[in-house]
């Protein structure tokens with residue numbers, strides 16, 4: 001988490017706006033983004049490529065935070081975006097993302113989703129498996145059209161991260177396996193298909209990665225494949241997509257490499273290997289999701305009940321929980337907590353911050369060092385901007401929070417709070 005910024009009232013501010021004013025205006029709980037932080041991260045990635053002087057594209061992996069406002073912001077910043085479902089595709093288009101800048105990922109894209117992508121004329125489909133090639137071929141024939149495709153391979157590299165978010169290893173469900181020859185077979189099929197224009201190759205080694213080593217290994221692997229396929233099929237990749245996975249800082253002890261250092265080290269390796277292999281220099285693509293959104297977002301909650309059993313437990317309960325942030329329960333993810341109404345007060349108690357959901361695992365922060373809290377206090381959990389709202393649920397029929405963008409002291413509601421009416425709107429009854 002970043003250093004805490006306060007105003008003259010001694011309250012936490014986000015994007016220059018008083019956190020307590022935001023709660024008074026929009027209600028609680030509330031997800032708040034500091035837009036400047038998103039823009040800064042984007043620029044760090046872009047600048048590193050520009051300084052390295054290589055052709056590149058940064059596509060935002062929108063599963064991290066998919067909101068029309070976010071697609072609008074990303075579009076304005078000149079990025080592309082990665083979608084993984086029909087839902088993300090329609091949201092990206094609604095946000096004004098030009099279709100040609102959209103790439104479509106997924107290990108089981110539905111025929112209807114592929115059709116939507118073809119109809120929208122998106123930039124490329126990242127082909128993941130043989131069934132998808134068959135579906136896509138049928139659709140393209142029926143519509144008598146063509147599309148650009150990228151071949152996703154599982155490079156057999158294990159990223160050092162949680163096993164549920166590591167994706168590049170051989171037994172991953174994503175992408176064509178290299179060692180068994182499936183990737184090569186798939187490439188041949190795509191090259192032989194006149195309706196599919198193979199523009200490049202893709203790999204993604206995992207998520208919440210702190211060091212460049214895995215990416216450097218992936219570059220070596222991918223370039224050696226490109227060399228092999230260039231020799232065998234005269235295939236020349238226009239782009240090499242190295243996926244996302246750049247780590248974010250959740251708690252002070254997290255030390256992910258800065259965005260620009262990741263890019264710098266990746267590019268150095270690409271330059272070296274492409275030159276050695278004597279290949280045409282491809283456009284380098286990356287797909288950051290978390291690293292653009294996580295640290296920019298905070299969730300504000302209101303403290304309600306407490307349960308204190310001396311020497312046993314101190315629970316502080318807030319008005320949200322696993323419904324708006326499943327990550328602690330799902331991945332044992334760590335977060336910090338800040339008392340937004342008095343962030344600089346003496347921190348004298350270690351408590352467990354829990355939610356309001358009927359589940360003992362509904363813990364937001366295991367050992368939070370906080371001032372003594374009271375009902376009505378506003379608690380902020382920083383770094384909740386990625387995979388928070390997008391993985392939110394209505395468990396226990398709790399409505400999902402509203403989302404606000406703040407920048408230079410201005411606030412703007414970008415997703416309204418769900419109402420009980422919303423929650424009942426799908427129920428038909430007997």
Ligand code: LLP
Nearest residue numbers: 061204207208244245246287288289290387
């Ligand atoms: N590209 C591909 C092909 C991916 O599968 C992913 C993430 C990304 C890019 C973006 O990765 P990022 O830069 O955000 O790490 N729900 C989990 C994370 C799942 C990531 C899935 N794929 C979490 O909350 O940690």
